Amino acid sequence: MTPSRRACLKLTAGALASAMAAPAIARSDQNPTLMTQAGPVTGQNKAGVHVFLGLRYGLDTARTRFRPPLKPAPWTSPQAATRYAAAAPQAGTPDDWGQSEDCLFLNVWKPAKAATQLRPVMVYIHGGAYTTGSGGSPLYDGTHLALRGDVVVVTLNHRLNAFGYLYLARLERDVTGVSGPLAYSGNCGQLDIHLALEWVRDNIAAFGGDPAMITVFGQSGGGAKIATMMATPAAKGLFHRAATMSGQQVTASGPGNATLRANAFLTALGLQPDATGLAQVQVLPVAELVNALKATDPVIGKGGLYFGPVLDETTLFRHPFWPDAPAQSHAIPMIIGNTHDETRAFLAGDPRNFELSWEDLPARLAPQLRVDIDPYLVVDTYRKLYPAMSASDVFFAATTAGRSWRGAIEEVEARARAGAVTYAYQLDWKTPKDGGKYGAPHTLDIPLVFHNTAVPDSLSTDSPEARRMADLMSDAFIAFARTGAPQSSSLPAWAPYTLEQRETMLMDLSPQQAYDPRGDERRLFGKVPFVQQGT
Known part of the structure; x- marks a missing residue:
């Protein structure tokens, strides 16, 4: 979770019957104890919810740095699951849980009341690009x-940045002449998520969850990780529905660019891309690796090093949503959503962006669009489309359409071409926080979907209107987890997205289904190729 984000912030019928017959080995109102495949765990009873925090799903990754994760060794005595575990190493400390390579843990919330059947499971993948964050944010509390929704909620931690996505496979082959243990290094963070979903598949029935009804949902980087799994063979069958919130991964990092970054990372550590350097980077102290993340990215040319999924031909064999929607996930219903004013979350912190003149706008706009288009054409088009907009309004609207919303359009249109059922939404409701200057920014949908508007400093605020929007958003996601369609009684008819009508639910206090909203903006940016920044 970057500072700006921080501010805005599967089983057979027989196996199911067996799991339902005896899900718990012991239980009391205060300390529910359940049996997992690895051993018993004891959680807490809080406000009618059984909460299990810090459940281990993988071994300490210090033992498998830059290699695939391993399942934990079994235990026999009940392990306390009463506090969040450490997040993956990263710049800064997320929340209050610290950092460690021993970070493969997840958290489960289940209604305490007995159920007559297994409940839908909603697994949240946190954002923060692929660089920061944890499943322990107060905003992700599943209570x-x-x-x-009478559902089981799961959040998780996994390896991030260089620990999860440093591509050393080509360097290893250059040195040894063969593919070795580092062949999977560029996608270890994804492999961690796969292992967590395997844990859910194998254990969630003991928590009252249905392993045949698993929904993955995630915002920003979390959505991007889900988009990547939609095209990853090893993830096939691990989930049954998918929802992404302002999080796309149209293209992955090519192995050439990923190798450039690996070299830059080793250079920042004072290492050579040889046998000695590859050996040393696997044992250096965590703090040194985290510090090296600040090296200038050799592909983007600015900022810290970008790390994300790699087209490594070992785990990932194609780009997630290019040149088309991956066939392996056509049958998985999907929600693809965005917020109307995404970039106000990143760019509203600079007061100059609220004081732009028309003369200043093109130069200010160009580097923030992330696609190669004439900024003067963009400005002229927006002024014709929206004559009441100020220069600053155009700045936020065009950057949103060019660099954030564009990825969502690429994905939803690719799935529509394939006939894959996809529901599109646009969050139009504007938060009143700080006088309303953020509009409907990136991250606003998190407290609404989790119904956590009362979390201190929530971007949504806890106003009556925010709570109403939380009702609408969370009910839609709950309905999707139950049925594969986000239709709730509070929403008008929500049809899947088609290329003929481009059906999109506009989420506001009075929600409505629109047809090709902002179509002129879509066509403007659709004339230039889209390659995800960093890839």
């Missing part, structure tokens, strides 16, 4: 969502 309200579990109770409102």
Whole structure:
């Protein structure tokens, strides 16, 4: 979770019957104890929800740095699952849980009341690009969502940045002449998520969850990780529905660019791309690796090093959503959503962006669009489309359409061409926070979907209107987890997205289904190729 984000912030019928017959080995109102495949765990009873925090799904990754994760060794005595575990190493400390390579843990919330059948499971993948964040943010607390939807909620941690996505495979082959243990290094963070989903598949029935009804949902980087799994063979069958919130991964990093970054990372550590350097980077102290993340990215040319999924031909064999939607996930229903004013979350912190003149706008706009298009054409088009907009309004609208919303359009249109059922939404409701200057920014949908508007400093605020929007958003996601369609009684008819009508639900206090909203903006940016920044 970057500073700006921080501010805005599968089983057979027989196996199912067996799991339902005896899900718990012991239980009391205060310390529910359940049996997992690895051993018993004891959680807490809080406000009608059984909460299990810090459940281990993988071994300490210090033992497998830059290699695939391993399942934990079994235990016999009940392990306490009463506090969040450490997040993956990263710049800064996420929340209050610290950092460690021993980070493969997940968290579960389940309604305490008995159920007559297994509940839908909602697994949240956190954002923060592929660089920061954890499943322990207060915004991701699953209490309200579990109770409102009568569902089981799961959040998780996994390896991030260089620990999860440093591509050393080509360097290893250059040195040894063969593919070795580092062949999977560029996608270890994804492999961690796969292992967590395997844990859910194999254990969630003991928590009252249905392993045949698993929804993955995620915002920003979390959505991008889900988009990547939609095209990853090893992830096939691990989930049954997918929802992404302002999080796309149209293209992955090519192995050439990923190798450039690996070299830059080793250089920042004072290492050579040889046998000695490859050996040393696997044992250096965590703090040194985290510090080296600040090296200038050799592909983007600015900022710290970008790390994300790699087209490594070992785990990932194609780009997630280019040149088309991956066939392996055509049958998985999907929600693809965005917020109307995405970039106000990143760019509203600079007061100059609220004081732009028309003369200043083209130069200010160009580097923020992330696609190669004439900024003067963009400005002229927006002024014709929206004559009441100020220069600053155009700045935020065009950067949103060019660099954030564009990825969502690429994905939803690719799935529509394939006939894959996809529901599109646009969050139009504007938060009143700080006088309303953010509009409907990136991350605003998180507290609404989790129904956590009362979390201190929530971007949504806890106003009556925010709580109403939380009702609408969380009910849509709950309905999707139950049925594969986000239709709730509070929403008008929500049809899947088609190329003929481009059906999109506009989420506001009075939600409505629109047809090709912002179509002129879509056509403007659709004339230039889209390659995801960093890839």
